Amino acid sequence: MATEEETKTPELETYLLAGGCFWCLDALYRKVRGVTEVVSGYTGGHFDNPDYRAVCTGTTGHAEAVAVQFDPGVVPRDVILDMFFTMHNPTTLNRQGYDVGTQYRSAMFPLDDVQKADFERAIARTQELWSDPIVTTIEAVAPFYVAESVHQDFYAKQPGQGYCQVIIDPKLAKARQQFAPWIQERVVTS
Numbered sequence: 802m803a804t805e806e807e808t809k810t811p812e813l814e815t816y817l818l819a820g821g822c823f824w825c826l827d828a829l830y831r832k833v834r835g836v837t838e839v840v841s842g843y844t845g846g847h848f849d850n851p852d853y854r855a856v857c858t859g860t861t862g863h864a865e866a867v868a869v870q871f872d873p874g875v876v877p878r879d880v881i882l883d884m885f886f887t888m889h890n891p892t893t894l895n896r897q898g899y900d901v902g903t904q905y906r907s908a909m910f911p912l913d914d915v916q917k918a919d920f921e922r923a924i925a926r927t928q929e930l931w932s933d934p935i936v937t938t939i940e941a942v943a944p945f946y947v948a949e950s951v952h953q954d955f956y957a958k959q960p961g962q963g964y965c966q967v968i969i970d971p972k973l974a975k976a977r978q979q980f981a982p983w984i985q986e987r988v989v990t991s
Contacts, residue, residue, distance in 0.1 A: 811872040811874055811875075812872075812873070812874070813837060813870050813871065813872055814870070814871060814872075814873050814878070814916075815868055815869065815870045815871075815912065816868075816869050816871075816881060816882070816885075816909070816912075816916065817844055817866055817867075817868050817909070817910035817911075817912070817942065817945060818866060818867055818869065818885050818908075818909055818910075819844070819845065819864035819865060819866035819867075819906060819907065819908040819909070819910070820885055820886075820888055820889035820891070820897070820907050821865070821889045821890075821896075821897025821898070821900055821905045821907070822865055822897060822900050822905065822964075822968075823841040823842070823865040823866060823867050823948065823952065824841070824952070824955045824956055824964070824965075824969060825888050825889065825968065825969050825972055826839075826867045826869075826885065826888055826889075827839050827841050827867050827952075827953070827954065827955060827956065828955070828956035828957075828965075828969050828972075828973060829884060829888055829972070829973060829976050830867060830869045830881075830884070831954060831956075831957070832973075832984050832985060832986060833871070833876055833880075833881070833884065833980075833983050833984060833985070834875060834876055834983050834984070834985050835871050835872045835873075835874075835875030835876030835983070836869060836870070836871045836876065836881075837870050837871060837872060838868075838869075838870040839867055839868070839869055839870075839954075840867065840868045840945075840947055840948075840953065841865070841866075841867055841947075841948040841952045841953055841955070842865075842866060842867070842868060842945050842946050842947045842948045843856050843861075843863035843864070843865060843866065843904075843945070843946045843948060844863060844864060844866045844910055844942075844943050844944065844945045844946070845862060845863055845864045845866070845908060845910065845940050845943050846861040846862035846863030846864075846943065847861065847862045848860075848861035848862065848863065849944075850946060851863050851946055852949065853948060853949055853952065856904050857902075857904065859902035859903050859904055861904075862903065863904060863946075864903070864904055864905070864906050864908050865904055865905065865948075866908070866910070866945070868945055869881060876983055878919055879919075879923065879926075880980065880983055882919065882920070882923035883923070883926075883927070883979075883980075884976060884980060884983075885909075885923075886923065886927040886930075886937075887972075887975060887976050887979055887980070888972050888976060889907060889972075890907075891907045891924075891927060891931070891935045891936065891937045892931050892933035892934060892935055892936060893907075893936070894906070894936045898968060906938065907935075907936060907937040907938070908937060908938045908939070908940050909923075909937060909938070909939050909940070910939075910940055910941070910942045910943065910945075911939060911942065912942055917939060920939050921939065924937055924939075956969055
């Protein structure tokens with residue numbers, strides 16, 4: 802007979818993270834052991850129900866972001882956050898490579914004070930790896946709007962697309978090297 806501890810439902814946690822184009826973060830987190838759901842969307846803006854076209858104008862204030870739901874009993878919070886900083890350059894203001902604008906900013910949206918403290922520690926820990934200052938912001942949580950279906954699991958649906966091959970593939974290779982124990986090739990579908 803199973804004990805109460807063995808049958809207990811895991812306590813899942815969600816981080817809202819913006820690190821440039823959401824396709825990169827989505828592609829990695831779907832491969833992480835312990836991640837149960839990844840949703841690409843928009844947050845941090847001042848416009849209700851934005852769509853991709855509106856967010857791309859840079860006038861809505863939203864950032865392309867992912868909501869990553871995970872089991873911290875399987876994958877530690879620090880690993881999720883270190884992956885975030887591996888998948889983008891946190892020292893470039895409102896820019897990731899060729900993507901320029903506030904919608905591509907590096908930002909974290911804590912859901913509570915514990916997450917805020919985790920995010921602050923992650924920024925401090927990551928700063929030690931960069932000579933330039935980290936510009937990642939910690940912003941008040943705002944409504945999260947789910948992006949259009951074409952943006953969900955974009956990498957798996959479009960592996961031959963130029964952006965995937967030139968931008969995402971090298972980032973995934975770096976993450977696989979750094980976080981091999983946490984990466985699995987199955988894909989989280991959500």
